[in-house]
Amino acid sequence: MKESERFVRVMVHATKNKEVKEKFGVSSSPLVYFYSPEGEKIDQVDRTDALNVERKFKEVADKHTRRPPWEETLDAALEKGKGDSKPVMMFWTDGKPTSGKFEGVFGNEPLKEFYDKCVWVKVKFEKKDDPVAKKWGVDAVPQLLILDARAADPAAAPLKRHKSFRGAKDLKADVEAILKDWK
Numbered sequence: 001m002k003e004s005e006r007f008v009r010v011m012v013h014a015t016k017n018k019e020v021k022e023k024f025g026v027s028s029s030p031l032v033y034f035y036s037p038e039g040e041k042i043d044q045v046d047r048t049d050a051l052n053v054e055r056k057f058k059e060v061a062d063k064h065t066r067r068p069p070w071e072e073t074l075d076a077a078l079e080k081g082k083g084d085s086k087p088v089m090m091f092w093t094d095g096k097p098t099s100g101k102f103e104g105v106f107g108n109e110p111l112k113e114f115y116d117k118c119v120w121v122k123v124k125f126e127k128k129d130d131p132v133a134k135k136w137g138v139d140a141v142p143q144l145l146i147l148d149a150r151a152a153d154p155a156a157a158p159l160k161r162h163k164s165f166r167g168a169k170d171l172k173a174d175v176e177a178i179l180k181d182w183k
Contacts, residue, residue: 081149
């Protein structure tokens with residue numbers, strides 16, 4: 001995904017919209033303002049910084065896009081989940097639109113509170129006969145497994161398995177139930 005695709009973009013022709021120009025203090029163009037999901041201005045790029053627009057989009061997206069802190073590898077996530085005594089959210093993806101839609105749910109406000117209460121990892125689904133996918137019982141994607149990495153064999157008994165797209169509210173209820181009983 002391109003960094004610019006992680007934003008909602010609104011383009012305004014400032015010379016034709018004097019109210020907007022005055023309201024936002026536009027004194028030059030082109031000018032890009034970045035706002036948080038809460039509507040707070042967080043950064044900008046103006047004509048003097050036009051050569052660094054791509055860098056700025058990436059910087060702002062990385063800093064302000066609401067998403068879980070993904071671990072680099074499955075092993076690292078399991079180790080961290082065990083060491084920190086946190087559930088592991090293992091998301092299997094193939095990078096296609098259906099997986100992207102499911103992954104987008106993780107950025108919704110209702111799940112934000114779990115970013116630090118769980119360990120998050122994305123696992124690339126290559127093919128059904130992949131030994132790693134077989135070990136975890138994954139035969140299709142997208143799929144989310146919620147695991148207790150402290151278990152002797154976390155693959156043998158996931159706490160929860162979602163084989164289809166779930167909304168943020170449903171996922172939140174599942175995670176809340178798991179955390180409520182977490183010891």
